[in-house]
Amino acid sequence: MTRQQQREQDAALSRRTLVQGLALGAAATLAGTGTALAQTGPAAPPTTVTTPPRDFSPRGAPTTYFWDPDIIAVDPSFNDLAQPNTAIKRLYTGVLWAEGPAWSAQGRYLLWSDIPNNRQMRWSEDDGHVSVFRTPSNYSNGNSFDFQGRQLSCEHLTRRVTRYENDGTATILCDSYNGKKLNSPNDVVAHPDGSYWFTDPPYGGQLYEGEPDAAGGPSNTGGKLNPKIGQPAGFAPSKRELPTNCYRIDPSGRVDLVVTEEQVPDPNGLCFSPDYKKLYVVSTGKGPGDTGPGGKGEVFVFDVGSDNKLSNQKRFSDFMIDGIKCGPDGVRCDVNGNVWASSNAGRAVGYNGVTVWSPDGKLLGRIRLPEVCGNITFGGPKRNRLFMAASQSLYAVYTATQGAGPG
Secondary structure, X not given: OOHHHHHHHHHHHHHHHHHHHHHHHHHHHHHHHHHHHHHHOOOOOOOOOOOOOOOOXXXXXXXXXXXXXXXXXXXXXXXXXXXXXXXXXXXXXXXOOEEEEEEEOOOOEEEEEEHHHOEEEEEEOOOOOEEEEEOOOOOEEEEEEOOOOOEEEEEOOOOEEEEEOOOOOEEEEEOEEOOEEOOOOOOEEEXXXXXXXXXXXXXXXOOOOOOOOOOOOOOOOOOOOOOOOOOOOOOOOOOOOOOOEEEEEOOOOOEEEEEOOOOOOOEEEEEEOOOOOEEEEEEOOOOOOOOOOOOOOEEEEEEEOOOOOEEEEEEEXXXXXXXXEOEEEXXXXXXXXXXXXXXXXXXXXXXXXXXXXXXXXXXXXXXXXXXXXXXXXXXXXXXXXXXEEEOOEEEEEEEOOOEOOOO
């Protein structure tokens, strides 16, 4: 054997040894993996609570599992409300605080507020395009559409409820009660009788989301804040004068007090049951300079009489789940009367998003989001898509039910 032939033989033996070693290592790894799989089951898909966390953006890996891992059925009946072969999608990110989502059935777009940026945003259903819809928006919070397709907005800066008419004009529906300026209307819903019901907590008194009171007011007692900074010329600051109540605007224009601060302190989101015989009202925490009783992150339900009087108040839920306070904010009912509520659990990762409850207050399911969720609405051409305004982003997921009433 020549020296060259010897070198080639040694090289072949070295390659064979390497391949055999790799094969033995792979077999050992597979054996270990098999043991692990036998003990723990298949690898779980990524969720909001995995490390690294799930990527909800279009760049994220597609959800190939039959059930989205962040849609959780607490009760088996939730499987009849959740759509199995769909995934939670982040439609947009880049706002400062997303609130007030509302669906235009005729325009086929989703409208929502970016409160600190003093603007309203629009997501178009046809191509997913996002644009600024209205700026300035008077630091609008809650939005809705009435039965005639007209937009309703609750404005922090001007402390009023405004309706945008079909001819492009704007109508001030309410800015005061008994001669006193409203606090900062938060959420509004339309009733088939032509009336509008809204909540009036103090949250617009924050410098970040509206304008603080004039010097000496509850949110500016020391007078160190200047409410005129950043506002149009001629802007006249107001002082909070009213308790945190709920009101009804009659078709005649009359404004009636329907829920007092003592009944539901710091009222926030509200919605009717599908038959309009019940009204759900969220009670959240204290706002800036709030000296009232203060809410505890609960939802209350009332019976609505034929005379529009409310009675039989009950606490619907305290929103404690697994020992975590899942503070509600915006609420909507589906056509079966189930209550869908946005969830603000703060730093409790995995509990922010949406909670879903039966009409008798039983927790049915949860939708986990990677951000605090402020408000929700049903929309889409079939009104079977849940839109979720969550902190800096807008999310959506298809459901197996439909929202009740206009968006």
